Each structure stands twice: as structure tokens, then as C-alpha cells.
Amino acid sequence: MAKNPFELTWKEIPLGFVQTDYMSCLKNHTGSWRSERPLWDESHCIQCGVCYLFCPEACIVQDEKGYFHANLDYCKGCGVCAQECWTGCISLKPEE
């Protein structure tokens, strides 16, 4: 297994700090930053997709029934989806 990048010595820094580990950003589960999580009230959701369009992390996905959910591995809990939702069906629930 590759060394944890945070344990690299200066001698092990790749030339020019170039990152060749393609899509390595997916390993950063930024969801750990979240203090509130978005919850959809599907009884009011009109499946318009505004939340999906506005999500700055592009972490909102549509399920097979057409409803939307956040991928909590990456959702930082910014609340933009709840702010933009036309019907007000998204609420933010504090993380325990």
C-alpha cells in the first residue's frame, strides 16, 4: 500500500508536487466536515432537480423513483440545496 501522503518526507515529495494519482480527490471524504445534513420531504418534492443543479459539490443524486438524495460521503452540509428548493421540502438536521 502506498504511503500516506501526510507522512512523506521532503525528499519523497514528487517533482513539482505533481499529483499523478488520478481522481484522488474522491478519497477525501469531505462529508466529515458536515455539521448539518439535508433531508428531503418526498411528500412535497416535485422532482424539479433545482437542488441537484445548485449543489456546489455535485454530490446530489437522483434515485430510480425520481427523488433526490445527497451522497453523505461528500456533502459538506452547506445548505445551498435547502435555500434554493422551490417547495421548501429540504430541511437541515443537525449531526449528532
Added chain:
Amino acid sequence: MAKRKGIESSIALADSVAMCRVDAISAYPITPQTHIVEHLSEWVNDGELDAEFLPVESEHSAMSAACGMSAVGARTFTATSSQGLALMHEILFLTPSLRLPVVMAVANRALAGPISIWNDHSDIMAERDIGWVQIFAENGQECFDLTPLCFKVAEDKRVHLPMILNFDGFIVSHMIEPIEYWTQEQFDHYLPPFEPQIRLDTRAPSVMGAVGVPEIYYEAKMAQHNALLDSKAVVVEALESLEKEIGRKYNIVESYRADDADVVMVLLGSLVETCMTAVDNLREKGLKVGIVRPRLWRPFPKEEFIAALGNIPVLGICDRSFTFGAAHHPVASEIKSALYDSEKRPIICEYMIGIGGRDIRVQEFEQMFMQLLEVKTTGKALPIQYVGVRS
């Protein structure tokens, strides 16, 4: 002997860049650098030079574009001066941190204000800490000779850092000199094709310029710092192979009649040649004066400089730019701090000369040397001397 041409230094430098088989040039014209990029752009336009010339809307863009072109593996050149260099400032730090071997010619010129197009070292001294290898050429021949050296050092696998070739605006850039041209075969023999160690390539995606969080930024900077320090040995090596190629010897620290000197002057750039004439005049009168100067400015060749000084008791240091509000101006600051750790502690007198194109003549250097000889007798250093300022 190689062919000699009577030619303007800027055009010779441009010729040298072309003979280095440059792939890409991005530049914005600024006095007194203009002739270099004018000629390069003309040759590209006329099909005489097989390279990309990217005319950009500012120096900030020129350096950004140079980074991009170098990142895809092109041998990249740009040139600027004064305000142009200052406008590049933000990007200048990125080029070495991304380890992109861009070569830049800087026709040294004063910074505004008041607006000045004339020569001093304000522009480059404000960019001492950007992480580029930096060297000084004193005349047109050196501009021609050191251009391939810059590419050779910058692109060396052990270096992979950008490099600046400094030369005095107008005094050198616009001077018509007899310049000995190398042959294209000599260029090709001295400077092999660029083999980038890192390269943006869609077939093998990578990220250049990623975020460095606190857990890794420090190590990244340490790696960069050590790479710059280590480049010194490669510059020495490249100067040695340059001598083998064309027979001219350059050193990272140059001495002129300093071996038995009582006092020496330290200075950078074209004024060295004026100072040499003063040294010759005074030597004829039996006075033991000389010059020791770092040709390589970054990384600063501390050990070599101290060794070159020998046991000289009195040192004059000439600065050609202000560090406003500082204890010492840049060259003096560098050298005084280098000598602090040394067992040699010569008496040092600081001179400010040649600001914003103010002429400095042989006689003035002679007077400065006479002053230094007097200091040797009295043993007392002088306050910083602002030579020629009306007071």
C-alpha cells in the same frame, strides 16, 4: 576563431534563443526588453524560426502562458523588464514550485515611481526570493553565451527549475558590440533536446498546482528550497562544459586582480566593466585594488564567495537598488549576512550607485577605491555612501 558580428546585444540574445531551438515564446513588449521579443516574433512570423509565439495582453499572462507551455514539455522562453517583471510577481513563485524550466531574460530597469525606463537593479532585487536560478551577464557576449547555459541548467534533470538571465537595460541591451557567434553545431552539442521529467498529458492525467494542506505544504517548500540550493553544482558543471565548447571561462564567483588586493569592490552587472578600468588605472599607480563579484545570484554562492575573498581586509559593496527602510540594501544585506558566519570579517563599506540610470564614471570608482584604501588605514567603516546624490 568563431565568426564575430557587430550586433546589438538584444538581437544577439534573440539569436541565441533561436539557436537554442526554442519551442515556445510568450511575451509582452516592455522597454528596454522590446528588441528581443520583437525579433523573435518577426522570425516566427516569417517562418525563419519554427516555434510558437504567443502575444499576450500583459506580463501576468506572459508568465502564466509560459508556465502552461513549459508544462506540456515545450522549451519555453520569455523576456521582460521592470514593471513587467513586477506584474509577473504572483506567477513567478509558481514556475519554480511547479518545477517548470522556463528561461527568462530580464533587461534590468528601475521601478516606478517616478517613472524611469533607465537601468538599475530595482526590478530583480524585488524578486530575489521567487525561487528562480538567477545569473548576471555583464555584456552582449555574455548574454549570447549564457542563454544556452540557462536552458541547460534549467532543464537538467537534477534542477528542473526556471532561470533568469539578468543584464543591464540599455547599457547592455541596446549596445552594439562585436559578438562571437557559436555555430549551430556547437549549440546542438552543448544543449541537448529538452526531456521534461513532468508533463501534462491527457493520456496520463495528472494535477499540477494542487492544494498543499498544512500537513504537506512545508515539505513541498523544503524540497523546492533544496532543489534550488543543489542547482549550484549544476551551474558550475554547465559553465565548465561551456568552456570546453567555446573556450570562454565563466565562474559563479568572478575575481579581477583580487589575489593580492588590499581592498576589493563587490558589484553586479555591466558596471563591473567600468570598475575594471578603474582597477587597471589604480594598479598602474601601484595601488592594490580588485573586484570580487558573484555572477550567480540565486542560489547565492556563499562558500565560493567567501573563498574568493581570501583575507582581504576591506570590502566595498555596491548596490543599485534601495531596500526601503532596511538596515542594508540588497547586495550588502546578502553579503554581510553571508560573512556573519564566517571567520573572515572584513571592514565593509556600502555604496549606492547608478540609480535610475544615473551615470557612474571610472573616476567615481577610483574615488571609491581611494576611500576604501583610506578605510584600510584608519580601520573605521563608513556609513552607507550615496554616491552622486545631490544633498
